[in-house]
Amino acid sequence: MSAAALLGFLLLTGVAAYAQTLTGFAFGLITMGGVGLTGLLSLPDAAMIVSVLTLVNATQMLLKGWRDVAWREFGLVMAASVPLLFLGYWLLEWLAGTRADLLRLILGIVIVVSSLQLARKPEPLAQRSNAASFLFFGAVAGLMGGMFSTAGPPLVYHFYRQPMSLVRVRETLVAVFALNAVFRIGLVAASGDLPAGTTLSGLLAVPVVMGATYVARRWPPPASAVTMRRIVFGLLFLSGVSLGSPAVIRLLGALQ
Template sequence: MSLVELIGFLALTGAAAYIQTLTGFAFGLITMGGVGLTGVLSLPDAAMIVSVLTFVNASQMLLKGWREVAWRQFRLVMLTSLPMIFVGYGMLEWLYGTRADLLRLILGLVIIASSLQLALKPEPLARRSSDGSFLFFGTIGGFMGGLFSTAGPPLVYHFYRQPMPQVMVRETLVSIFALNAVFRTSLVTFSGNLPSLSTLTGLLAIPVVIGATHAARRWPPPISPATMRRVVFVLLFLSGVSLGAPAVIHMLKAL
């Protein structure tokens, strides 16, 4: 990355970490959407760096919040999530090598669907869902985590419907994202697909993510959670459309 690209990437990850700390998810979506639009990194390299930065953000949040984790639901999700990371990562490698436009379209659709989910806050359930439902959503989250380091949307939808305190939901989700990030990073490392040294300069975002996470906890914005959700919805929706539309046009021209 050039100096200008690096500065832009640092600003993007800082904003994503700030929003993630406030909402419980969106770090991967915002970062991957920004990378897809600007092209400063390849999607596989960006997903690798997002995994590392997700772990940094999650670790910082869990220093005080780990006691609130719903460990039973955490274990159920991880039981199916970890194996599916292999599947998602394998699809990323295959699509990036043969169908890059399709990969960008999929990422755009994921971001659009996630933004709509954020806008339409799910109604809470009267009773906690069955163990099987956590296994099911863990499967989807693991696949998306392996594909784009964006395991959040299906898991956020399911967890925020549960009759559980919000702090427990948030810390459980962060714990899941942290372990997924460790597992995915290890998978990339052992497969020998580490980014180049120039790309790894993106890891300079680590102190930026730490600072943004602290700032979000110390100085949250003077707006309501509902307003924050609307702002994030608009940003994600526009980035998803901007990412997916050119891919569709390019694919149609190739027919």
Template sequence: MIGTAELVTFGLLAFGAAYVQTLTGFAFGLLLMGAVAFTGLIPFAEAAVVISLLTLANAVVVLARGWRDIAARPFFLSLAGAVPMIVVGYALLELLASTSLTALRIVLGVVIVLSSLQLIRRPVLRRRPSSGAAFAVYGALGGLMGGLFSTAGPPLVFQFYRQPMPHMVVRETLVAIFSISSLLRLGLVAVSGDWQSHVLVWALAGLPSVVAATYLARRWPPPLTPRTVRQMAFALLLLSGLSLIAPAIYLGV
């Protein structure tokens, strides 16, 4: 039985992650997964399903108006690399979750720490779009992370924000890729029989927080420079990642 205190706690964590995501355009899944893993509020596998549901809900809202801005070629090339690796990442999650939760925490912690570096590094814009192979490779990396932790963002964000494309095109294309990735991952969960009915309870608890945080961050952003916001998000991600890695290494389990 899920208690009220647990649902409220998850709602607050989802609010914080969505608020940072709205200000930076990055890090919702990583922050929420890191916080959930640190608190032990929800098991890894279930948390990934909840994040997929919340990501999909956010995508529906964004793409209802912005789907025309999707860049077709990068979209399909990235998905071509992502789709098979989502399956691989999901299988790897199943393996690690059943054999070594400590290894899973370390992997997630390392991913979060490396991803945090993106927030303090300015992407260098390319003069011409990347090759099709490059989109497929970064799509594959994103797919692997999406299958593991339902956080496909970091490799794809790095790749797309270097492209000579308008910001709106980049944003809508990324959201579209994330939505398809989430759908596929949810399909894998259903087919494998790992679907737990109470994940909908967690998702419904987080949904109002995500909507509210997104609205507040857009309507009344804090009086901080973009650089300061990114530095704060970097610090949150870094601490989140280290908090997962350090205990696991210290205990040596």
């Protein structure tokens, strides 16, 4: 990775960590969307580094927040998420080999749909959802996490509808992202698909992520949580459209 590319990646991960700490989601979506747009890294390599950085951010947050995790819901989500994570990782490897434009299109669609779905204020439920619903959303999150290290959107939507405190929701989501990252990193290592040495320079983003996480917790912005969420949604939507549109044009051209 060149010095300019590394600087861009560090800036991107800093913004993503800041947004993740304030909202409880969006680290993977922002980072993967930015990487897909700029081509700083291949998507499989970027997903691996995002997994490591997600784990760093989550560990830092859970050092104080682990007591607020909803452990029953966490267990249900993980039970369904882990098996589908393996399937998602296999799909990523299959598509990355010869179908790069299709892979970018899928990522673009995931980001656009996620931004639209997350932009809607979910209607709160009168009582907590049943176990089957947590298993379902956990499975969808596992598939997305395996492909792009972006397990957040389905879980954010489902958890924010629950009659739970916002702190409990946020810390439970962070715990899920942390364990998913552990499994994904282990899967990459076991399959021998670790990024090249030059790509691993992206791990220099670790102190940047830690610093952005600390700043967001220590000095949150004066903007309201609603405003922050709208900014994140807007950025995600634009990045998804920008990422998917060129891929659609190239795929249509190949069919003619």
